[in-house]
Amino acid sequence: MTALAPTAAGGATLDVAKIRADFPILSRTVRDGKPLVYLDSGATSQRPRQVLDAERSFLETSNAAVHRGAHALAEEATDAYESARERIAAFVGADVGEIVFTKNATEGLNLVAYGMSNASVGDGVEAAAERFRLGPGDEIVTTEMEHHANLVPWQELCRRTGATLRWFSVTRDGRLDLENDPITERTKVVAFTHQSNVLGTVPPVEELVRRARAVGAYTVLDACQSVPHAPVDLHALGVDFASFSGHKMLGPSGIGVLYGRRELLEALPPFLTGGSMIELVRMEGSTYAPPPARFEAGVPMTSQAIGLGSAVDYLSAIGMDAVKAHENELTGAALVKLQDLPGVTIIGPRSTEARGGAVAFEIEGIHPHDASQVLDDSGIAVRVGHHCAWPLHRAFGVQSSIRASFHVYNTLEEVDALVAGVRRAQEFFGVVPS
Amino acid sequence: MYQEIILDHYRNPHGRGLRDPFEAEVHHVNPTCGDEVTVRVHLSGGEGRDAKVEDLSYDALGCSISQAATSVAYDLLVGHTVGEAFETLDAYQEMVQGRGKVEPDEDVLDDAVAFAGVAAYPARVKCALLGWLAFKDAVAQAQAGGNP
Numbered sequence: 001m002t003a004l005a006p007t008a009a010g011g012a013t014l015d016v017a018k019i020r021a022d023f024p025i026l027s028r029t030v031r032d033g034k035p036l037v038y039l040d041s042g043a044t045s046q047r048p049r050q051v052l053d054a055e056r057s058f059l060e061t062s063n064a065a066v067h068r069g070a071h072a073l074a075e076e077a078t079d080a081y082e083s084a085r086e087r088i089a090a091f092v093g094a095d096v097g098e099i100v101f102t103k104n105a106t107e108g109l110n111l112v113a114y115g116m117s118n119a120s121v122g123d124g125v126e127a128a129a130e131r132f133r134l135g136p137g138d139e140i141v142t143t144e145m146e147h148h149a150n151l152v153p154w155q156e157l158c159r160r161t162g163a164t165l166r167w168f169s170v171t172r173d174g175r176l177d178l179e180n181d182p183i184t185e186r187t188k189v190v191a192f193t194h195q196s197n198v199l200g201t202v203p204p205v206e207e208l209v210r211r212a213r214a215v216g217a218y219t220v221l222d223a224c225q226s227v228p229h230a231p232v233d234l235h236a237l238g239v240d241f242a243s244f245s246g247h248k249m250l251g252p253s254g255i256g257v258l259y260g261r262r263e264l265l266e267a268l269p270p271f272l273t274g275g276s277m278i279e280l281v282r283m284e285g286s287t288y289a290p291p292p293a294r295f296e297a298g299v300p301m302t303s304q305a306i307g308l309g310s311a312v313d314y315l316s317a318i319g320m321d322a323v324k325a326h327e328n329e330l331t332g333a334a335l336v337k338l339q340d341l342p343g344v345t346i347i348g349p350r351s352t353e354a355r356g357g358a359v360a361f362e363i364e365g366i367h368p369h370d371a372s373q374v375l376d377d378s379g380i381a382v383r384v385g386h387h388c389a390w391p392l393h394r395a396f397g398v399q400s401s402i403r404a405s406f407h408v409y410n411t412l413e414e415v416d417a418l419v420a421g422v423r424r425a426q427e428f429f430g431v432v433p434s
Numbered sequence: 435m436y437q438e439i440i441l442d443h444y445r446n447p448h449g450r451g452l453r454d455p456f457e458a459e460v461h462h463v464n465p466t467c468g469d470e471v472t473v474r475v476h477l478s479g480g481e482g483r484d485a486k487v488e489d490l491s492y493d494a495l496g497c498s499i500s501q502a503a504t505s506v507a508y509d510l511l512v513g514h515t516v517g518e519a520f521e522t523l524d525a526y527q528e529m530v531q532g533r534g535k536v537e538p539d540e541d542v543l544d545d546a547v548a549f550a551g552v553a554a555y556p557a558r559v560k561c562a563l564l565g566w567l568a569f570k571d572a573v574a575q576a577q578a579g580g581n582p
Contacts, residue, residue: 373436399496428436429498
């Protein structure tokens with residue numbers, strides 16, 4: 001069973017024209033009047049009017065610092081903030097107390113790593129936190145297809161604690177090499193992506209969770225590229241922690257979410273400390289609030305949380321099955337049409353099976369930066385570079401790649417525009433293979 | 435932006451390859467795209483700005499702009515004193531970082547004026563500077579005692 005629900009055949013449809021009308025930015029032109037073809041939602045998505053209006057309306061009527069003060073506005077702001085948390089929790093199949101607001105997904109992953117780090121240093125760690133203690137001889141497992149955000153924090157945690165980093169390799173067709181399994185009795189944490197931001201690959205989460213649980217290791221899921229694009233039920237997946245960003249799911253930047261199983265959040269030491277995360281403060285020492293407040297030190301981002309709540313409402317109204325089916329259609333078309341072009345090689349799975357809508361590719365004889373310049377001159381926005389997944393690019397023997405990524409507002413015509421743009425780049429640089 | 439001069443240098447780079455002798459070698463990367471360049475410099479005679487740039491040799495992985503820019507740097511900097519080379523480098527840097535507001539001096543910059551168009555694309559300025567700034571760093575290291 002998979003918590004990325006299968007697409008109901010022909011069942012889910014959506015009205016793209018109607019959706020696009022909600023995104024003012026999609027009707028602008030760039031580079032001397034070219035209609036914008038935005039194929040970079042894997043980096044950041046655009047925001048519908050409903051999200052912008054929710055933020056503005058909150059700021060115009062109810063803005064106040066949440067969870068402090070007792071006046072009318074403070075009460076309304078706190079209610080709006082907590083209501084957003086409830087809707088976001090429901091959206092990903094979590095309980096409300098398991099949702100921590102962070103700055104972004106990177107901070108969420110660091111929160112877990114630093115919480116474990118804090119459980120590993122010095123004396124006086126609360127007994128409950130002992131379960132997270134790491135030291136020499138312990139191992140953390142990640143994968144070669146991770147975004148730097150789910151790799152570097154673990155490298156650093158290893159450096160601080162003396163633990164050792166191991167990883168799953170990636171096969172030539174862009175899947176995790178599950179045969180060569182680095183998980184052993186020494187493994188304490190298994191951190192992996194729910195969908196590669198480069199390859200689009202969706203690893204078998206249930207299988208990885210099963211293997212991690214068998215040795216008593218905690219699982220940490222980077223859900224940045226899955227939650228915005230498909231139905232995700234974190235309880236059904238059974239992961240211990242998960243992190244995702246607001247700005248990739250039609251919401252604001254400056255807001256992210258860390259999910260943690262209640263029992264674990266209650267035991268994990270805090271990462272950032274200070275105001276509003278405390279229970280009792282004395283000069284000699286302090287005790288901390290229960291989660292999620294324990295992990296939300298300082299006055300939090302508020303209109304961003306309200307905006308993310310609105311983004312979740314917007315996506316829920318469309319239906320995540322329909323979003324997934326639509327993006328699947330775009331991905332399938334892009335894979336077929338790009339592979340039809342001589343000289344173009346897809347980096348990652350070549351079919352839509354267990355795969356999401358990030359399509360990375362190379363064009364023989366053209367550096368990705370040069371190709372993107374030609375695409376940009378036609379108004380087509382794609383990502384080029386290593387997409388914060390440098391080890392993955394090294395594994396494929398390439399320095400960088402071009403990535404087109406989709407969201408609910410993209411169209412098949414935009415896929416065609418991309419393909420035509422790639423052809424133009426090949427002609428411009430004189431590398432059209434015969 | 436893609437002037438024919440740039441594409442010519444990209445297809446047929448001048449002075450490419452790492453050569454001996456050299457007093458310093460540096461490796462620079464553009465962390466946003468992963469482009470890399472290794473630059474060696476060989477200086478002779480004189481102190482400081484009076485030393486002569488006998489050779490600039492390089493090995494590069496990167497886009498047309500970064501490759502062509504390094505090739506042009508080879509043409510414009512080798513055979514000159516360090517002082518002259520740095521003046522050319524300063525003029526070049528000022529041009530590509532000028533957001534299109536800097537009028538390039540063709541007498542100083544020669545083929546490098548082809549890169550004036552890069553100034554309109556801030557994301558590509560790093561590409562155009564990669565090899566040039568590696569050269570500057572290599573000269574500084576060579577004159578501080580070298581590293582081979």
